[in-house]
Structures are given as C-alpha cells and as structure tokens.
Amino acid sequence: MSTRHTFHRRALFGLALLLLAPRMALAQDSVTVFAAASLTDSMKAVADAYKTKTGKSVTLSFGASSALARQIEQGAQAGIFFSADTDWMDYLQQKNLIETASRRTLLGNRLVLIGAQDSKPLTIAPHFDLAGALGGGRLALADPASVPAGKYGKAALTALGVWDSVADHLAPAENVRVALEYVARGEAPYGIVYATDARVAPQVKVAGVFPENSHPPIVYPVALTPGATPAARDFLAFLSGPEARAIFEKAGFSRP
Numbered sequence: 001m002s003t004r005h006t007f008h009r010r011a012l013f014g015l016a017l018l019l020l021a022p023r024m025a026l027a028q029d030s031v032t033v034f035a036a037a038s039l040t041d042s043m044k045a046v047a048d049a050y051k052t053k054t055g056k057s058v059t060l061s062f063g064a065s066s067a068l069a070r071q072i073e074q075g076a077q078a079g080i081f082f083s084a085d086t087d088w089m090d091y092l093q094q095k096n097l098i099e100t101a102s103r104r105t106l107l108g109n110r111l112v113l114i115g116a117q118d119s120k121p122l123t124i125a126p127h128f129d130l131a132g133a134l135g136g137g138r139l140a141l142a143d144p145a146s147v148p149a150g151k152y153g154k155a156a157l158t159a160l161g162v163w164d165s166v167a168d169h170l171a172p173a174e175n176v177r178v179a180l181e182y183v184a185r186g187e188a189p190y191g192i193v194y195a196t197d198a199r200v201a202p203q204v205k206v207a208g209v210f211p212e213n214s215h216p217p218i219v220y221p222v223a224l225t226p227g228a229t230p231a232a233r234d235f236l237a238f239l240s241g242p243e244a245r246a247i248f249e250k251a252g253f254s255r256p
Contacts, residue, residue: 031235032059032077036084036147036220037175038109038194042251043082046244050235053243058235064175066146072097072225079232080239082222083177084109084194085148089221097173098223102233106240107220108254110195111152114183115207119190124208130141131165133190138171140191141180148218149176153192156214194218196252209237219256 035043035165040062047058061068061078068104069088072078073095081098083089086105091100103112113122113130130139142150150172169186173179176197183191184203198206224236238244247256 027100029058029231030059030229031079031231033070033080033082033232034061034063034076034078035080036065036068036148037062037177038049038084038197039082039119039220040177041200042177042196042248042253045247045251046239049243049247052239053238054234056231056235061254062177063210064142064147066143066148068173071254073212078225079228080222080224080236082106082239083148084218084220085151085164086221087151087218088148089223092125092225093223096226098225100223101229102228102236103221103223104240105219105221105256107248108256109218109220109252110212110254111156111193111210111215111218112193112198113190113210114180114193114198114204115190115200116183116186117203117205119205119207122190122208124210129162130157130162130190131169134166134169135188138169139166139171139173140179140188140193142176142179144170144172144190147173147175149179149192149194152215152218155190155216159214160239168207199252217256220253 043060051057065088069092072081072092082167093100102215122128141153144150144154171182176193180193180197180201181189182188184201198204224232
C-alpha cells in the first residue's frame with residue numbers, strides 16, 4: 001500500500017474517532033434508571049436534586065418491577081435497577097444481570113387499603129368483611145401473580161383469611177400506580193397500594209393499614225447492572241446518600 005493511501009486511511013480513522021468522541025463521552029455520562037412505579041414522584045425529585053448538584057441529567061423509566069426486570073433480561077439498557085421487592089432483584093441476580101456487590105436495600109414501605117374520600121374506614125383484622133365493603137364493586141390491586149404490590153396484597157389478605165372472598169372481585173392493574181388511579185377515578189371503591197402512593201392522590205384516603213406481620217417485609221433493593229457507566233455509579237452513590245434519603249423520608253418511605 002502506498003504512503004499516500006496509508007495517510008488517507010489514518011486521516012479517516014482519526015476523523016472517525018473525532019466524530020465518535022462526543023458520543024462516547026455522552027455514553028459515559030448517561031444514567032438510565034429502571035425503577036418501581038411506586039418510586040415515581042420521589043425518584044423524579046431525587047433526579048432533580050442530582051442535576052442541581054452535578055449538572056447531569058438522569059433518564060427514568062417506571063413500571064412494575066416484574067416488567068422492568070424482564071426488560072433488562074431481554075437486553076434493555078439500564079444502568080440501575082430499583083425494585084419494590086427482593087424477588088425480582090434475586091431473579092436478575094441469578095441470571096448475572098446485576099452487579100451483586102453493588103446491591104443494597106434502601107427503603108421500606110407500608111401496605112394500605114384506600115378508598116374514595118367519602119368511603120368508610122375499615123378495621124383490618126382477621127376475616128374482616130372486605131367483600132361486603134366492596135358492595136358489588138371491585139378491589140383495585142396490582143397483578144398478584146407477578147407485581148410486588150399485588151403479591152404483598154394477596155399475601156396479606158390470605159393471612160387474614162379474606163382472599164377467597166374477594167379473589168373473583170378484583171380490578172387487576174399492571175402496576176400499583178394504575179391500581180391507585182382506579183380508586184382515584186372512582187372505578188373501584190377500594191384498592192390496595194403502598195402508603196406512599198396514597199399520599200400523592202388527593203382523591204383517595206387511607207381506609208385501613210395492613211398489619212406488618214400479614215405480609216413479607218416491603219423493601220426496595222437497588223443495584224447496578226453489568227457494564228454500568230461511571231455516571232450510573234455516581235448516581236447510585238447519590239441515591240444512597242443523605243440528600244436522597246431526606247427526599248424519600250419526606251415522601252413517607254422508611255429506612256429498612
């Protein structure tokens with residue numbers, strides 16, 4: 001090959017690197033977080049606080065933990081997974097789709113029964129008459145087969161001896177925020193959500209609080225995915241720090 005051709009090849013290669021450099025830098029600075037739907041408002045506030053502090057934006061994607069975990073399994077590009085239960089984090093860990101060493105449990109929550117503002121409060125106790133309170137309506141509940149809020153709800157109702165009486169009267173939802181909306185819009189007289197969800201919808205009120213021993217502990221583990229960018233690692237550190245903790249506690253989340 002002539003010296004001239006070699007020079008042209010090197011020049012083109014150098015130009016390609018110059019064109020790719022901004023994209024490579026952008027990729028290193030990018031942060032994409034897949035987070036449980038119940039974290040929507042708090043995570044937006046945390047991302048805003050992080051941008052104010054660092055000037056860096058965070059891309060947030062919300063949904064049922066089950067749906068997000070399956071998206072990651074199918075190759076979706078997320079640097080951080082923030083789940084509403086341990087089951088789906090364990091699922092990805094078993095498939096080597098999270099960095100195990102980065103995994104930590106950040107938050108806790110409570111499970112509540114919600115109704116419209118004019119609904120009657122219910123004493124949640126063994127064999128309480130939830131079916132009678134529904135009055136022919138349906139109970140809004142995230143899919144109990146896979147979505148954490150629905151699984152917690154089914155576990156609690158089963159422990160209290162109530163599940164069989166309402167199992168055929170559900171308004172199943174794809175995630176806990178959709179269940180919240182069903183009650184807020186008057187499409188279901190009662191629903192089961194997290195305590196933090198009930199606080200963001202003025203159209204609903206807490207009709208009862210489930211005993212903590214009626215269901216597994218509600219905890220939120222978070223972890224990096226393999227190949228997470230340096231920016232994702234930095235944001236995870238921020239998530240675990242005092243500024244983010246204050247935002248979560250103000251929203252009603254507890255420390256596990």
